[in-house]
Amino acid sequence: MSFFYQNRQEQLYLYLSKNNPYAVHLHRQLELIYVLSGSTTVTVEQQDFLLTPGQGVLVFPNQMHGLKHVKPGHNLLCIFEPDFCHSFRQFFQNKKPAHNDFTVSSLSEHSRIALQGLKTLAAAMEKDRPTPSDVQVYAEGYLTLLLADLLPSLPLQVRKNTDDLELEQRLLLYLDAHYTEELSLESLSKEFGVSRFVLSRIFTEKLHTTFPDYVNSRRLDYARDLLLSTELSVTQIALDVGFGSSRTFFRAFHSAYHTTPGAYRRQKESS
Template structure:
């Protein structure tokens, strides 16, 4: 598993409401982001790149990746991949919530063969369940807990030197996304973080490679797209539910990003 320093990308905090999600991803491409969930990826076929914690990993067929909460990570691939992905809220993993706060994997990427024969069988069951939407919630949870048990018994881990604290940039992304539908200004966010507006601007421009207004608009567009795709809400309702101040601003940002109106995007998404 080759590992190199990764170039910086624009990163964002992903707001997820689901406590558990297991699905197959054939074309995994997703920019640098973080969330409060535990994430497990298993590549059953093909080759892809993943960035975790500022390091780049090449995932070959048969490789696994365990990503801890609040770790910045991204996916990149060319061609078709057979990637099974589990994303679980920390309350979902029970006793491992404490384990994850005290220890960390020496490397997040490891081959399937590192697991015991039981762990490898469980991994295949997890992969099978990703293709079946009828798998009961309790079975999915049981498979994940057994898989984590095997990982923590067979993959080298080391104690954390201190409790993991979020960096100021991570805290800032988290704050913005927790208040994304509210009236949100750089001055208000800076005050909440206890920093100056100038320092906030530097964090976005130098670390996150974007501006505060552009980041906020992008996150609101992501939220709007989810509502356009998954609800029957009107475009007017979505405008305000996503945090935009008015329809004119929403349409301008949407057309600049997607080259079409929200209504046109909704129609093409459904088709």
């Protein structure tokens, strides 16, 4: 399983997602996930929420989360900056929910109108990027209605300062910026001021992977992008993404994708 920091730039992103899983990640924006059909499991910081139509979650900034479908269906995704709805910015800066899930039937008619409005905007926006300013204005209004209704129903807890994220979150932020470089548990131990055994336990117990497997997954994701978007040699790609040798790269790539980098590139070019 892959984990990553998602460096999003847009103020607002609206999308109707069909059967799309998302690996565990975090970003500085909020994310609204609302189930329209089928059923979906959303994991937020070790909590699993099984959602059916009419249910959703509101993920706060820098909360680790991922999504997988249990039954095929559609979800409304709305990702927005903490200051997109200015009146609520203070809630997102120093608090997080004890639980992130909600059921629209327990909210007011305003929330149902807001969610229907966001769904309509998302349907119109599927092939239109970036988000036009008029759509942003409508979305801000709908989100303001929804948040005014929803936030009082979510028990909020004071969280650590955003500069002092949980160690596993800071690890992901750091590795996202440095995974192409030479890395080891020893170098991370010096960077974060904790023992290599603490770091190793975070990977195995909280992220359910190992340090080498995590770093390799990030490098391999980047390698696949380079194979398809550039004409760089496989050897050069191996070095650019952080593998010490092409032999190590070939072995890791074949283990992950059951083919060679060259065969993967040819297959995608011919499809």
